[in-house]
Amino acid sequence: MLEASDRRALAAGGGSYLAVVCASQAVQLVAGITTATPLLPTLLGACTVGGASAVALRAADAAGGRRRSLASTYACHSGGSADATAALAGAALHVCFGLGVRFWALSPSSLAAEGAFAWAAASLPAGEGYASTPQREALQRFGRLAGCHSCGTRFAAQYVGDHVPPLSVASRRPRLLSAVLGRPAFRFYPQCRACSAQQAATMNRRARDLPSTLASRAVYHLPSPLRATSYVGVAVVALALAAEADVGPARRALSIASGAADATRQKLLSARATCRIPADSE
Ligand SMILES: [Zn+2]
Structure with a gap:
């Protein structure tokens, strides 16, 4: 069972992460960067996920009232790092790339x-x-x-x-x-x-x-509950909490997020198979 300070840390981490993601998209909208812009949306999306993950860890530390930061605890468990927050934010980015996350989808829709x-x-x-x-x-x-x-x-x-x-x-x-x-x-x-x-x-x-x-x-769009990118903040904080307590809720959080994305993809494929559309040549 999670302690109250852990729940506060997860809520603060997840909330601040989503706030940074929303703010990044608003800035892109004003700057005229959209999903139709070449390359830049992928780069900005990756920077947004990494930066927002770092903000989420700091917010979780502040909300959980920790003397020692979550990131430094994680860094000790994973072999140590000069900049633990950067290491965790980098790990989040690495997982996102592994999951095939579409960073450009964090930009406004052209x-x-x-x-x-x-x-x-x-x-x-x-x-x-x-x-x-x-x-x-x-x-x-x-x-x-x-x-x-x-x-x-x-x-x-x-x-x-x-x-x-x-x-x-x-x-x-x-x-x-x-x-x-x-x-x-x-x-x-x-x-x-x-x-x-x-x-x-x-x-x-x-x-x-x-x-x-x-x-x-x-079109400006809010973070979708069906997207893995919406849960990176919570997942990063959960990963650090797991390292601190030697349990594995982080792995569970990630598998739930990727499982939800897989389930939606499967439903789409079966809907496509049952509709009376001539086979796509792709
Ligand atoms: Zn619409």
Whole structure:
């Protein structure tokens, strides 16, 4: 059974971690960095997870009223380190890379590209027309399981099939580029009505050459309970507490997080298998 000081440490660590993740995304939104930006979102996402993990450890130490920091206890158990907080934050990053975490998904969702919640398994090959009835039925299921690909909501009344890349973006591609590369391969991703309306308004403004604000081109999203990146703060603190007490709740926390992600992936694959969609050539 966890002591009260351990529960305070876990709550403070998890809460401060999520606060840093939310703040990082807000800064990226203002700076115009979105999931469509090349490379930078992955780099910033990894820095965010590492930095937020370090903040989580400091917050856990303060909330738990410890004289000796959790990170230094962990460092002693794991062979010692000059900078124990950095060692633990680095370990968290290492585990995230091992789990195949998509760091770029910590950036705001671009409305002109795949959003932060875009799963390949929850998408369908698309033409340039609207989604057919069986495709719309499949997209409703994908939306309820994986969420709107832009904002992540799994509780929308209805999901529309969003073309990625958007048709309006593809049509503005230079003719020479299209002649060399051919037409882009479109896919349908589930998108909620609110994000779809924001996307339409942004594209209309662009078509009329009106300036659109940076925030209107991307969707801010809250940390998802289905994402391993949402639990790194708690997992890092639990790892340090486990090292201090010689028990293994950290391993359990990580297996629960990765188990939840696996279960969702399996549900998506079975939903895909049961819908009447022609086999994808991928
Ligand atoms: Zn949405």
